[in-house]
Amino acid sequence: MILCIGEILADMIGEEKNGITTYERKAGGAPFNVACAAKKFGADVKFVGNVGDDLIGEFLIKFAKDFGMDTTYISKDANRNTTLAFVELNEEGDRSFCFYRKNTADYFMPPVSDELIKSADIVCIGSLMMADENCVSYALDIIERAHALNKIVAFDVNYRTDIYKDTASAVKTYKKILAKADIVKFSEDEVETFTESYITEELFDKLVLITLGKHGSEWRYKGKRSSMPTIDVKPIDTTGAGDAFFAGALSVLDKKADKMFNPDVLDFAIKFGNVTGALNTTGRGAIDNLPTLDEISKHINN
DSSP: OOOSSSSSSSEEEEEEEEEEEEEEEEOOOHHHHHHHHHHTOOEEEEEEEEEESSSSHHHHHHHHHHTTTOOEEEEETTTOOEEEEEEEOOOOOOEEEEESSSSOOSSSSOOOOHHHTTTTEEEOSSSSSGGSSHHHHHHHHHHHHHHTTOOOOEEEOOOGGGGSOOOHHHHHHHHHHHHTTEEEEEEEEHHHHHHHHHHHHHHHHHTEEEEEEOOEEEEEETTTTEEEEOOOOOOOTTTTTTHHHHHHHHHHHTTTGTTOOOOHHHHHHHHHHHHHHHHHHSSSSSSTTTOOHHHHHHHHHH
16 A cells, blocks of 8 residues: 655646636645555555645545545644645646745644554655655654554655755755655756765665656666656646656555565556656646556557
């Protein structure tokens, strides 16, 4: 089972027509995207998060229920609003973010019991909470307890510049989590931010997954590495593409827990993730356009 812990929010995806910008509301938040995607790809999943007792929070809880997610561990905060992420797309479907996130619900994460951690095989930690010192302590405590229970910890950097005062402080904070995680994911741009030498030397014993955009992805583990190409698609919206990739890879690894770090398994995991990530860009929103297993299989088997 994959246990995802972190932000759940509404992506407000903007579109300009005739000089008027309108926003379409979509469910989002990287760890929630991963949870929904992994579930759709056949994994057993649980999600822990916090929303406000407001219109957006109600929308997200209903969305999760309608998607078939167990909402037991999604808390509703009566004193805070739900986070919003405003998303602007360019002509290639690439996005930029602006977060409405000051003292919102996802700064105040609900407790996670040892029993819940014990039920998982992979514990996946969201990154948006790293902007708050208390949330960093919260994440480190979960990681420590997960390792005490012999669980694998996964972490996607998913760096968003506008929620940190500067890159240096963000990198310093992220490194606290990266040092403790077992599986870590970077984008090409994030490799540049954290530096190749840091990833090669300091994360040598981690399974590192790196997305390479239209060139696919690669994995690195203890001096070994391999890359896989992706499929050719025409992207409409790249929101959640990395989350769909990560969910695809984790859903494969979750089923191969005893052979998780075998090169053949890792090759298939990133090949699967490449397909899930690419297909997810062919529609709007991080979750609404997730491919089915049948759609994925058509590309995997070609």
